Amino acid sequence: MTNPSVEALDLSKRYGSFPALTNLNLKLEGAKCVGFLGPNGAGKTTTLKIFTDLIRPSSGQALINGVNVHTEKKKALQSVGALIETPEIYAALTPREALSMIAEIRGVPKDERGKRIEEALHEVAMDDWIDKRVGKFSKGMKQRVDIASALVSDPTVLLLDEPTNGLDPRGMSEVRSIIRSLKNKNRLIFMSSHLLSEVSDVCDEVALIDHGKLIVYDKIANITTKFSGGENTVEVGLNRPTDDSLVGKVSKINGVTAVEKKNNAEIRIRFTGGMEVQESILANLVRMNIGVISYKPAASALEDVYLSLIKDTV
């Protein structure tokens, strides 16, 4: 059985003399969420546009599940749902009709179509607007319908270009929840974003690109370990108030180098080592019975790495 995959082979794109993408080699494989990070103009959207036939590469190949997007587009994109920028839908159509068009193009059978469309629109909380014309929708509402259209045929690969762009804070949070829930359905999600906290929150791995070149691709924890002098940071949410004695106790756990009270119900733990140490610290915290309710790599750790790597390439 083959895993879903997205692969760039020596992928380059030039606009005149400007190199938007330079010999990108990147292989993503398996069910996971990969964040695609980089500053404006780094080549993130260019890469995703190449993978969706919106533009053609100057050289190299874009493969999805081993199939070249530009020579066998229908086969390559049959199991791909994509959201690139904020697509506009024909203004006079309703979300039901717009999704029906995509479902018909993708071959969703008639007897399943209605159910799939309603499920996809329910997932993005657009049930109440299903039969209203899209032309009157706000940008955020259109973005939700666009996300639903990417999900309507139950794709195994999702290519998302800044999916929370244009959404209000609640919408952003809902979209992140949707992406997290999609991860559990054996999908490969490749998502570009400017928001490091979003990537840190949702993704398992990160590919960092700048000036059209891949800087690094690895698990978030590995990247933060590698580029922060072997130190990592996790944020721990507690359902009990923290005090100095708790900070003292946590500091004594093996591998922990520093503990800091972030607020009354959250502490930040710095530690040396990789994922094994991170796992062992969690096990210790749980044994201490201090009311751990969340445990995740700190977004700021990724931010530090990002800033240091991007600065290095300037």
Next chain:
Amino acid sequence: MDKTPTESAYHVPDSLAQVRVTMKYTLLDYFRSRRFFVLLGIALIISLLLTVLVGYYRPPTFLSDSLSFYSSWWGNSTTFVIILGGIFFGGDAISGEFQNKTGYFGIPNPIRRSSIYIGKWLSAFLAATIIFGVFAAITLGNGIYYFGANVPIQFGQSILYAWFYLAAVMGFTFFFSSLFKSTNLSILITAILFLFVFSLVETLVSAFANIEPWFILTYGAGIIGNILQATYPPRSVTTPVGRRFTITTYNATVPEGLAIIGLYFIITTILGLVLFERKEFT
């Protein structure tokens, strides 16, 4: 249906079926759009004006015989309705995919760009055909009112030529729409070409340079009105202007006119399709 992680659970339909899907939903969008009703309104206003003016003034050029009636009514105004149909439905059909970003909704799916192009072309052609059909029906209704049901065969031929001309106009507007990413620019240039430039060039090259303007689409479209003349006009007519000058006007024969219309349709449709296939959503 079980699927492996790399497979879609669904079988992507063939390109012809995808053309039908694109056509169906683009047509639905047209039928609900303001532009459809505006163009229908224009066709109805032209028809209403002609109905009232002919009914009130009873001009002999219209009412001397049935062929003169169809020639004056249909032959003089149908090409204008056709050109408006092309501009309204074809002018921004492809450029809008770029400027309005509707292309970002359709292209990243397992569908060939050619299927989208052909589906959109067919829906624009059908929408314009409906307007064209309404105008033809009102013309026919007035003709039957004044001259009875004995409709001259030339009117049927003229309708057929006009319909071919509509296909060529639509091919041309789609080609220009593929050239530009700006909807305003594509609509404006198409309108200027059809409403002014083609007629001007046709007049200048034939009248002053004595060259038959076989390369101009509107010249070929002359067969739509000419077929309704009692005697088909001669290939060229030279009229003296003063003592020293002459002006020559040319008339395409029916086979020539059909060839010009057909070539414009084929060439511009293929060129537009190639442009759309190659154009990038940057």
